[in-house]
Amino acid sequence: MRVKITAILLLLPNLLQAELEPAWFNSGMNNRDITFSPDGSIMLTTITAPRHQSAVIAISQRKGKTWSPLEVVPFSGSYPDIEPAFAPDGQYLYFASKRPKPGREGSDWDLWRVAFTDNQWGRPEHLGDAINTQGNEFYPSLTRSGKLYFTATREDTVGREDIYVAHQVEGKFIHVENVGSPVNSAVDEFNAFIAPDESYLLFGAHRREGEIGGGDIYYSRKTATGFSEPILLPAPVNTDRLDYCPSVANGRLYFTSERFGSADLTTMPGVEKAYQSPGNGFGDIYSVNIDAILPE
Numbered sequence: 679m680r681v682k683i684t685a686i687l688l689l690l691p692n693l694l695q696a697e698l699e700p701a702w703f704n705s706g707m708n709n710r711d712i713t714f715s716p717d718g719s720i721m722l723t724t725i726t727a728p729r730h731q732s733a734v735i736a737i738s739q740r741k742g743k744t745w746s747p748l749e750v751v752p753f754s755g756s757y758p759d760i761e762p763a764f765a766p767d768g769q770y771l772y773f774a775s776k777r778p779k780p781g782r783e784g785s786d787w788d789l790w791r792v793a794f795t796d797n798q799w800g801r802p803e804h805l806g807d808a809i810n811t812q813g814n815e816f817y818p819s820l821t822r823s824g825k826l827y828f829t830a831t832r833e834d835t836v837g838r839e840d841i842y843v844a845h846q847v848e849g850k851f852i853h854v855e856n857v858g859s860p861v862n863s864a865v866d867e868f869n870a871f872i873a874p875d876e877s878y879l880l881f882g883a884h885r886r887e888g889e890i891g892g893g894d895i896y897y898s899r900k901t902a903t904g905f906s907e908p909i910l911l912p913a914p915v916n917t918d919r920l921d922y923c924p925s926v927a928n929g930r931l932y933f934t935s936e937r938f939g940s941a942d943l944t945t946m947p948g949v950e951k952a953y954q955s956p957g958n959g960f961g962d963i964y965s966v967n968i969d970a971i972l973p974e
Contacts, residue, residue: 703738703748706953708960710934711761711869713819714927715794716768722751722962724760733758735773752799753792760787763925765820766874769794772818772826787814789828797912809844809851817923819872826851827872827879833857839866841881860907861898876900878972880924880931881908891918893900895933897972909973915966919959930965931972937962 703709708726710733711945715721719740725748726733735754738745753759764771770791779788788810793800798861809815813831816839818824824846829839840862844851861867861879863886870881877900884893886908894916896908915933923934939957942948956962 684862688767703745704932704956704962706955706958706960709963710961711923711925712932712934712963713763713771713925715764716766716927721745722762722771723748724762726961728759728960733760735759735762740879753802758881761817761869761923763818763820764794765791766822772820774816774818775802777802784812786812789815789817789818789826791818805851805861808854814839817869819925820874821872821876822874823876825872825876827857829868829870832856836862837865837867839868841867841879857905861905869923871926873926879905880911880926882922882924883908885908890916892936893920895921895924911971915964915971924962926968929968931968932963932965934961935964936960 686814693930703723708728710720710724712723715911721738721740723738724733735751736748738748757775759773759775759777762771762773771794772789772791774787775789776785777790789805790802791805792802804810808829809826811830811832816829818826818828826844826846828842828844830842831839832842834856834945836856836859841857842854843857844854856862856934861881865883865885867881867883870879879898879900880895882893882895883889886894886896888910890910890913895911897906897911898908910916915931917935917937919935919937921933921935925932936959937957938959941952941957943952952958
């Protein structure tokens with residue numbers, strides 16, 4: 679599917695237009711995720727180098743109808759940091775990082791959080807050994823009740839990467855559980871966004887039966903007995919390229935896609951413009967009206 683490239687955000691056809699200002703966000707660099715503060719005034723995204731050799735978390739703040747230019751958030755830039763996610767109450771930002779771990783060695787990805795109070799960032803805090811193992815932990819997502827959903831490569835994974843949930847007691851995460859079937863399978867499941875009320879789960883998967891291609895986004899409802907059989911979201915969310923990192927804010931589903939945009943490749947100026955702009959096959963953030971895309 680070909681999409682029109684705008685100056686700001688790559689917008690999906692036949693859906694409501696995102697209210698974002700020109701030239702502040704998708705720029706041709708590799709954006710891989712997005713999160714908004716609960717009041718919608720702050721946005722953070724990860725920008726990575728090719729092959730994720732380095733990664734920083736960048737921030738923009740909304741002032742009226744405009745957004746400030748992206749800046750590296752104060753606690754990022756010294757170590758690879760990815761996948762920021764605000765807690766529903768906005769008091770903490772969770773993220774994955776390869777920064778040094780307290781009391782142990784290792785270069786794997788762990789989950790961290792940083793307090794956010796009066797528009798000021800605290801000191802990043804490691805989530806501890808109940809969450810973090812010698813494998814990788816990614817993509818935190820929080821419920822209002824304090825549960826933490828995340829991706830991990832642990833000893834009890836069904837596939838190489840599975841989705842897990844941890845319960846929180848007095849500010850500490852305990853009792854980590856594999857979400858299990860039918861969400862997790864023998865292939866990779868990852869990048870899970872949990873609705874704040876835990877009513878549904880959005881997640882990415884690669885090589886799952888029926889996928890459109892390259893990695894797709896799925897939807898599963900929470901029922902009295904667990905999560906329902908996942909449903910593949912239709913186009914224009916999923917394409918034959920990698921579509922991943924779902925999150926929901928402001929009544930919209932945001933996600934990252936490596937789809938190509940239309941471009942004139944018959945001249946070198948056209949090639950240079952196409953390869954240095956959104957739609958060049960690196961990650962770009964798309965959005966769609968959430969009510970228009972989720973199954974009943």
